[in-house]
Amino acid sequence: MKYGYARTSTSDQTAGLAAQVATLEAAGCEEIVQEHASAVGEREAFDILMLHKLRRGDTLVVTKMDRLARSIGKLLTIVETLEAKGVALTILDFNKGESVNTGTPSGKLMLTMFGAFAEFERSNMLERQRVGIDKAKGEGKYTGRKPTAMNQRERIVAMDAEGMTRTAIAEKLGISERSVYRALGST
Missing domain, CATH: 1.10.10 (Arc Repressor Mutant, subunit A)
Known part of the structure; x- marks a missing residue:
C-alpha cells in the first residue's frame, strides 16, 4: 500500500498542507496522514504511521525531504527504520523535480548524498541569518517579535x-x- 505523509510546522499553513495532500493524491497514495508539527519535535501522527500502519511491501511517500526530517542523521534513522520494516521511501520533489526511491541502491545513495548537502545548506543559511540578525541588532534595526500575550x-x-x-x-x-x-x- 502507498501511504502519503504531509506535514506543516504550524496550523496556519493550510495552503501548504493542502498542496502536499494534492500532490500525494496525484502520486497515487491510498491513505494520507497529515499533521501540524515541527520536524524536530513530537510528531504523533507520524509515529502512529511508522509504528502501526506501515507493513512490509508498503511505500511511504513524501513531497519533499524536509517534510520528513531536517538533519541527515534523523533522515537516515527514519530510512533505516523503514528498511528494517521492509518499507520503501519515495520523495517526490527530491532534487529539482526528480524523485528518489530508497527501494533501489542508487536511490539510497542519492538520498544520503543530497540529504547531507541539504543539511549543509540549511546550516549555512541559519549561520547567515544569525550574522544578519546580529548586524541588525548592532544597528538598532532589529528588536525581535513583540510579545503578544x-x-x-x-x-x-x-x-x-x-x-x-x-x-x-x-x-x-x-x-x-x-x-x-x-x-x-x-x-
Whole structure:
C-alpha cells in the first residue's frame, strides 16, 4: 500500500498542507496522514504511521525531504527504520523535480548524498541569518517579535477574575494557553 505523509510546522499553513495532500493524491497514495508539527519535535501522527500502519511491501511517500526530517542523521534513522520494516521511501520533489526511491541502491545513495548537502545548506543559511540578525541588532534595526500575550496581560487578568478558564481565555484572545499561564504568573 502507498501511504502519503504531509506535514506543516504550524496550523496556519493550510495552503501548504493542502498542496502536499494534492500532490500525494496525484502520486497515487491510498491513505494520507497529515499533521501540524515541527520536524524536530513530537510528531504523533507520524509515529502512529511508522509504528502501526506501515507493513512490509508498503511505500511511504513524501513531497519533499524536509517534510520528513531536517538533519541527515534523523533522515537516515527514519530510512533505516523503514528498511528494517521492509518499507520503501519515495520523495517526490527530491532534487529539482526528480524523485528518489530508497527501494533501489542508487536511490539510497542519492538520498544520503543530497540529504547531507541539504543539511549543509540549511546550516549555512541559519549561520547567515544569525550574522544578519546580529548586524541588525548592532544597528538598532532589529528588536525581535513583540510579545503578544504580555501586551494583553490586563485583559487576561480581568478574564481570569471573571472566572473564565485558561483555555477559554486563550481561545478568546487567540494566544496559547501557556501564554495565559505566563501572563497570570507575572502579576
